[in-house]
Amino acid sequence: MEESTKQLAKMLGERIRSLRLEQGLSQEQLGERSGLHTNYIGQIERGEKNLTLETLLKIARSLGTSLEQLLHSVDPLDVQTPLGQIVVMLSERPVADQALVLALMKTVFSWEEEKRK
Template sequence: MTDLVLKLGERLRYIRKEQNLSQEQLGELAGLHTNYIGQVERGEKNVTIESLEKIAAGLNVSMEQLFRYIDPMEREDELSQINELLATRSMQDKAMVLKMIKDVFDWEASKYK
């Protein structure tokens, strides 16, 4: 399969696990067979838009959220690199990084007062 299909499968697995759902539970919520969910997550199936919409509904996320951080084009800007690093991190890690960034900006601003 293509790199995009593999990245999408990884993204789906990440969101599912972040929500503490098993493949069976997601299959039930999405109205799809558990085996199909596994095949999509492993990048073995080229998922249809209709099935992707069902999976998004089962995960209670938008289609945009499913594709967030999946970009087949290589980008080298710093923001893209930060997004890539944070894409698979927990919400706690993301909150910690945000706090660190704010602290650095606050510290920098205080230097010039």
Template sequence: MTNLVHRLGERIRLLRRESNLSQEQLGELAGLHTNYIGQVERGEKNVTVESLEKIAAGLRVSMEELFRYIDPMKREDDLAKIHALLSSRSNQDKAMVLKMIRSVFDWEASKYK
């Protein structure tokens, strides 16, 4: 299979693991066979758009999110690292981090007034 198929499979595996789902659980949520999920993650299957839509729904992400960061020209930047760290955290944790970031920006802005 192509490098794109492998990168997409790796992305699906990453999102599945971030969601703390097994291949079996994702298969159930997506309405796809567990073996098929494994083949997609390993880049052994050239997955259809319909199956990608089911997988995205099972992962509770948009199609845009599913394809994010698979382009080799776009290296993972700091924002992507922050997103990856926060993706599996509770809403309370996310709100706390947002509050801390705003505090840092407010403090920084006050230095230059």
């Protein structure tokens, strides 16, 4: 693996390990949930494996999270930008609140389009 790829694999493995431990899961339990071998989970967490999207998706689902949340700390959004601030704020809110904000944004953007006509 190239050095930048090794670093990415290591960061992703650390993120997976952190989420697994937060949920009180062993590597064996995560392996059972995701259909992956326990040894493979260990290799992933140590950054020794270059993962496929399919494997990442299995792990994310097994941890009850999205790919975006799984990858967030690996390549975090710049929280100094307005978009970054919006994403951080919304990610901390319940899904119902997120849906409400989305509906509000669509209404505002639609209103802006109509105003321009």
